[in-house]
Amino acid sequence: MDVKTLCLGVLTFGDASGYDIKKYFERTFSHFFAAGYGSIYPALAELADAGLVTCQKVTQEGRPDRKVYSLTESGRQTFLHELATTAPLHKVRSEFLALMFFAHLLPPERLNAVLEERLADINNSIAMIEQCPAQQSKDIPHDAAGMHFCSNYGKAMLLRARDCIGAHQAAIQKTLKTTVKISPQKN
Amino acid sequence: MDVKTLCLGVLTFGDASGYDIKKYFERTFSHFFAAGYGSIYPALAELADAGLVTCQKVTQEGRPDRKVYSLTESGRQTFLHELATTAPLHKVRSEFLALMFFAHLLPPERLNAVLEERLADINNSIAMIEQCPAQQSKDIPHDAAGMHFCSNYGKAMLLRARDCIGAHQAAIQKTLKTTVKISPQKN
DNA sequence: ACCTGCATGTAATTAGTTACATGATTTT
């Protein structure tokens, strides 16, 4: 599943511009799928060429023109076919864990900074998810059940990650104190 | 941080061939960093060109020749510099969550298959982590503290993910039963 | 005066995946 396909997905909820779609990715997909303008705009152009979306220029006063895209029937079918055939992979690419793996080669302040930076990112992501409409509302429209699952899942992962990192920070503190007391006798 | 850099990292633990490094990636990094032969072999060739590793051909009887790589001092310095400057990003790219987001467009059997497939992957990953040496041993050598953290972290995430999916499966079952009883009166 | 938001795009580069190519040995 690529950016092109997810653009089709966003358009199943209604017409949108490239700019709108980018915001949708940021607010809603950011914890499991990243995309920037550099991939979204070319994707929309290709989708239009393939007849999966149509494009309508909208001139506004006081603001730049927008290009509003709509899903065609062919686009909807293509998207449904993609949903039916895509393998449910889940890939993690973590420079954070790669750094942690080599913790024994990191100066202690650097190790600390790495953990703090990651915690800050996690807190941002949690805040982002909590702003999501699927998080507050009690009755969920049937077409938002998936959004609800994804934000619950994402939040659960982030909270667990935060706990793990917190526990590790505490363990490091403890080790440092022990080392200070014991190492002079060892050496 | 790219495959090249992580190859240097693997070589800090001792000399290894491309084949060995691939196994190391699979067994130890697979839950946070993927790499295949197609990226590892070219990476090693580039590292050798840059003088960050040296290569020694080893002929074996009954088996193909191996090319065993060793980290040079320059390679070690390059790796340490990378550890000191790499941002601790953590990216997820999940086709699974993308599919789940559009659950309302998935036939029920397909939704079920997606969840089951993901569960199977998660169980495989948990089994992989549990085989890792950092998981059983009680006293951890200081250069394995990071490996220990990473496998704990990975396992915690996978267990939480499994719980989330299990809970969701249960919720779907409940909804189906309710729908069967109520919907005839609604319609 | 400066920054943020709105709005769209392209070109060059990077990095990684996939498929191909080969071949002996050992295990099932």
Added chain:
DNA sequence: AAAATCATGTAACTAATTACATGCAGGT
């Protein structure tokens, strides 16, 4: 007899990132 393990590589392709390019409006 077939499949898995050991062992190395290349070439073509795909996809996405980064940097560049432009410009008005509204708020601080």
